[in-house]
Amino acid sequence: xxxxxxxxxxxxxxxxxxxxxxxxxxxxxxxxxxxxxxxxxxxxxxxxxxxxxxxxxxxxxxxxxxxxxxxxxxxxxxxxxxxxxxxxxxxxxxxxxxxxxxxxxxxxxxxxxxx
Amino acid sequence: xxxxxxxxxxxxxxxxxxxxxxxxxxxxxxxxxxxxxxxxxxxxxxxxxxxxxxxxxxxxxxxxxxxxxxxxxxxxxxxxxxxxxxxxxxxxxxxxxxxxxxxxxxxxxxx
Numbered sequence: 001x002x003x004x005x006x007x008x009x010x011x012x013x014x015x016x017x018x019x020x021x022x023x024x025x026x027x028x029x030x031x032x033x034x035x036x037x038x039x040x041x042x043x044x045x046x047x048x049x050x051x052x053x054x055x056x057x058x059x060x061x062x063x064x065x066x067x068x069x070x071x072x073x074x075x076x077x078x079x080x081x082x083x084x085x086x087x088x089x090x091x092x093x094x095x096x097x098x099x100x101x102x103x104x105x106x107x108x109x110x111x112x113x114x115x
Numbered sequence: 116x117x118x119x120x121x122x123x124x125x126x127x128x129x130x131x132x133x134x135x136x137x138x139x140x141x142x143x144x145x146x147x148x149x150x151x152x153x154x155x156x157x158x159x160x161x162x163x164x165x166x167x168x169x170x171x172x173x174x175x176x177x178x179x180x181x182x183x184x185x186x187x188x189x190x191x192x193x194x195x196x197x198x199x200x201x202x203x204x205x206x207x208x209x210x211x212x213x214x215x216x217x218x219x220x221x222x223x224x225x226x
Contacts, residue, residue: 004158006158031212035214040218040219041218041219042204042216042218043214044216045214048212056213059213091158091159095212103149103161103164104149104161104214105161106158106161107158108157108158109157
């Protein structure tokens with residue numbers, strides 16, 4: 001049973017470009033969460049999605065950031081017009097239970113570097 | 116309400132010694148407390164968790180204790196080994212799904 005998968009593992013973008021981060025949840029999991037980790041900081045919640053629905057995006061910046069979890073395919077975190085401050089590790093987690101009440105399992109992360 | 120305070124930020128122990136990491140929180144609604152281990156370049160791995168209806172949980176060399184009255188919980192690692200070296204994060208969750216994490220503890224186990 002494969003764990004949470006994220007790709008790419010490393011992504012380099014120049015300021016103003018777009019970054020697309022992908023996350024495939026564990027088999028049987030239909031709840032996906034995105035977190036951001038800055039150097040020497042803990043993980044900060046960004047957004048919680050179920051299939052075709054955004055449940056909570058309160059931790060995601062209102063501008064330039066968007067997320068989706070389509071009926072088919074992985075969840076996508078999209079950052080438009082990236083700036084240097086977007087450089088961070090972005091982790092996806094998934095869970096099985098209703099309203100995310102069960103354990104969350106994390107992927108290996110995507111490390112975004114903005115030049 | 117939202118924050119989790121985690122101490123210490125760094126911890127260095129000799130192989131075979133015990134390590135203890137403590138976290139405190141302030142809201143009464145939190146009822147689930149996971150601990151994650153993150154090795155360099157990898158994602159956080161759930162190592163143990165505890166729910167608010169128990170005070171202690173053990174899994175081999177790892178244990179977690181919870182004091183709901185005082186609003187603090189601790190991770191205990193006994194007989195530490197070099198492979199225990201990593202960053203450890205405590206977390207909490209209330210009535211919803213959102214995990215709030217501490218800032219992490221860098222544990223170094225010296226051989």
